[in-house]
Amino acid sequence: MKYINVRTKSPYQVLIERGAIDDCGKFISEITSSRKAAVITDDIVEKLYLDRVLTSLRCSGFYCSSYSFPHGENSKCLDVLGKIYDFLCESNITRSDIVIALGGGVVGDITGFAAASFLRGVDFVQIPTTLLAQIDSSVGGKTAIDIKGGKNLVGAFHQPALVICDSDTLKTLTPKILSDGMAEAVKYGMIRDESLFELIESHTPDNIHEVMDELVYSCIDIKRIIVEHDEFDKGERMILNFGHTLGHALEGWHNYTDFTHGMGVAAGMCMITDRLADAALAERLRKCVERYGLPTGTDIPMSELLPYCSKDKKRTSGSISYIICKTIGTADIVKVSVEEFSRLMEG
Secondary structure (H helix, E strand, O other): OEEEEEOOOOOEEEEEOOOHHHHHHHHHHOOOOOOEEEEEEEHHHHHHHHHHHHHHHHHOOOEEEEEEEOOOHHHOOHHHHHHHHHHHHHOOOOOOOEEEEEEOHHHHHHHHHHHHHHHHOOEEEEEEOOHHHHHHHOOOOEEEEEEOOEEEEEEEEOOOOEEEEOHHHHHHOOHHHHHHHHHHHHHHHHHHOHHHHHHHHOOOOOOHHHHHHHHHHHHHHHHHHHHHHOOOOOOHHHHHHOOHHHHHHHHHHOOOOOOOHHHHHHHHHHHHHHHHOOHHHHHHHHHHHHHOOOOOOOOOOHHHHHHHHOOOOOEEOOEEEEEEOOOOOOOEEEEEEHHHHHHHHHO
16 A cells, blocks of 8 residues: 655545555544544446445444435536535534545535535545546645536635545546546646656556556655645645646536546647647647547637636636646746736637
């Protein structure tokens, strides 16, 4: 088993081990004195892993309840959040109990926000079952839901008490969902680690599982370092948003339906690199992204995407920040006016 210690204001561990999901009860019992747990998942993960998680929890002495909602980004909304609050009330969850997010990024985001706000804060555990969730959204304490105005505009910083990553769960992912996570892995290589980028570009979807443990560990450790330096996203942590400004705009334009987060990040990274970085670097990134079946751009007119960028949560009064990688392994935060960003993207 590999451990990563995340030293935020509320420190916690990330455990990485194949088969860890069947021992989750033991691991969770070591970080809480409570023996009451509420598990929140979606209707796909429910069929794959819920029984195994509940069995492990009960073997460790937990009284368990569970709630499942329809999968997909459209469930990361106020209506489902309200149903989760009702479920936690019906389960008699108190501040001393534990809430468990079992699933991908949508499950982790909305469960984390529910835990942050229910009773003004309840501990929660992340058991991420997708690559994107394992290497990105489950670590760092960002929780949120989407509203009509934009993606992740309502949320809270609420660090998990524990993160359990079982690489075996990634074997059940569809090629599309695996590629979704690979977009974030490429991002980590671009912003901080050229050797990680080289590892990714030297593999394919057919053999990436051979190095999955190494990949997951490297990505999480990069995020760990950045989050420790900037827990509340005031400075350095913004580099994790490479590709996200345009990526979130693409998701919003598609109404969060047929265009996934990973697709948006991949296209966003390539689009901004094409415009603002060296042509050879842009080509190398484009080839790596294409290797995993991800988009490198869009036919949507920039004039239609820019209004979504102006609603982005990374925007401050009259300005917006974007991330650019001029070389692989380094990233710069650039703050410009919304008007200047529009000119750069339309040029």
